[in-house]
Amino acid sequence: SSKKILVLAGDGIGPEVMREVAKIVNWFRAYRGLDVDIAEELVGGASLEVHGVPIRDEVIQRAHEVDAILFGAVGDPKWAHVDFNLRPEAAILALRKELDLFANLRPAQVFDALADASTLKAEYVSKLDLLIVRETVGGIYFGTPRGIETLPDGSRRGINTELYTTSEIERVARVAFDAARKRQGHVCSVEKSNVMESGLLWREVVTSLQQAEYPDVTLTHMLADNCAMQLVRNPKQFDVIVTGNLFGDLLSDLASMLTGSLGMLPSATLGPLKQDGRRAALYEPIHGSAPDIAGQGIANPIAQILSFAMMLRYSFERDEDARLIETAIENILNTGLRTADIMTLGTARVGTEVMVAAILQE
Ligand code: NAI
Ligand code: MG
Numbered sequence: 001s002s003k004k005i006l007v008l009a010g011d012g013i014g015p016e017v018m019r020e021v022a023k024i025v026n027w028f029r030a031y032r033g034l035d036v037d038i039a040e041e042l043v044g045g046a047s048l049e050v051h052g053v054p055i056r057d058e059v060i061q062r063a064h065e066v067d068a069i070l071f072g073a074v075g076d077p078k079w080a081h082v083d084f085n086l087r088p089e090a091a092i093l094a095l096r097k098e099l100d101l102f103a104n105l106r107p108a109q110v111f112d113a114l115a116d117a118s119t120l121k122a123e124y125v126s127k128l129d130l131l132i133v134r135e136t137v138g139g140i141y142f143g144t145p146r147g148i149e150t151l152p153d154g155s156r157r158g159i160n161t162e163l164y165t166t167s168e169i170e171r172v173a174r175v176a177f178d179a180a181r182k183r184q185g186h187v188c189s190v191e192k193s194n195v196m197e198s199g200l201l202w203r204e205v206v207t208s209l210q211q212a213e214y215p216d217v218t219l220t221h222m223l224a225d226n227c228a229m230q231l232v233r234n235p236k237q238f239d240v241i242v243t244g245n246l247f248g249d250l251l252s253d254l255a256s257m258l259t260g261s262l263g264m265l266p267s268a269t270l271g272p273l274k275q276d277g278r279r280a281a282l283y284e285p286i287h288g289s290a291p292d293i294a295g296q297g298i299a300n301p302i303a304q305i306l307s308f309a310m311m312l313r314y315s316f317e318r319d320e321d322a323r324l325i326e327t328a329i330e331n332i333l334n335t336g337l338r339t340a341d342i343m344t345l346g347t348a349r350v351g352t353e354v355m356v357a358a359i360l361q362e
Helices: 013-031 045-051 057-065 090-098 112-117 166-181 197-213 224-233 245-258 302-314 319-334 352-361
Strands: 003-010 036-040 068-073 103-109 129-135 143-150 156-161 186-191 218-223 240-243 266-273 279-285
Touching: 003 013, 003 045, 003 057, 013 036, 013 068, 013 302, 013 352, 057 090, 057 279, 068 090, 068 302, 090 279, 103 166, 103 245, 103 302, 112 319, 129 166, 129 245, 166 186, 166 197, 166 240, 186 197, 186 224, 186 245, 197 218, 218 224, 224 240, 224 245, 240 245, 266 302, 279 302, 302 319, 302 352, 319 352
Parallel strands: 003 036, 003 068, 068 279, 129 240, 186 218, 186 240
Antiparallel strands: 103 129, 103 266, 143 156, 266 279
């Protein structure tokens, strides 16, 4: 039976790259027997414009029902002054929260042709392929008590609390171990167990889970500050990194720059396994709506295309199809074709459409 995909293109370059990715999806329908039903909805500034809210309840409901969500980007400077809950960005936060999308998977892969585009020397990043699994609905971002309070002496203090339960740690660690089994079989768990109780529990729970259920995966532990240093010193030592919300935010942004361009990097955010064996999943590039280049036809579509490849791999178990996309992109980059954001010399600069046409042809 056909799979259901909800497409939420959003704002800025979101719709520009999504329009092109639709061509890739159609190619898989035509030539690889991909059987999908696609529904599109407005989110972000585009939804505000028409419906007065960044995301409608019906769209959240739709999101619950489909097999996978392909998300573009939200954010429009036009709405920067409105109330926090009414900004375009509230759409993606609402989706994560409502669907309990707790595990954010961010691969940082370096294509051979782009090793010289990294902020590190090519030798440190060539063949780099690491995956950061970040917990996204718990930890210090959401723990209570929180807030800003005034003390008796009139001074004020800001409060956030880091909380992690064993089940929150276990479910994200499981995602990391499962991913490692399909990769090099190594997980590095990152926290600050030297100074934080939540980190101590994190380390205990991850260790017990590995011993009980994943003896075939090797597990190491690293303190978060050391991990930041190691990612820059020798990123190729890592396979899968699993970490909490705050450390994952910092480390995944850091890792993204090792690969050369924000316009290349996809992500998947997974929810809990449901009774029918499926899980909610949202796939999106890590870049935003790029208002500075929107409407010019020059956005790099590769992050969005690779997000679709991740959907094929994680939600539809079509690993071979995902590889077809990745290989086509690799081959095209090897020919020297580049969008303007990729900082390498001596290459042909093309816009969004030409890049996608070349990938499709390949
Ligand atoms: P951004 O990622 O949109 O852009 C940062 C820089 O990278 C810009 O110079 C942009 O032109 C460039 N860039 C990004 N993606 C590119 C691509 N595919 N091809 C070529 N160049 C690309 O981040 P920024 O500027 O901080 O945020 C812009 C808006 O996007 C804001 O409203 C922000 O809140 C929103 N945003 C939304 C996200 C989401 O929907 N998940 C994630 C990050 C930001
Ligand atoms: Mg961030």
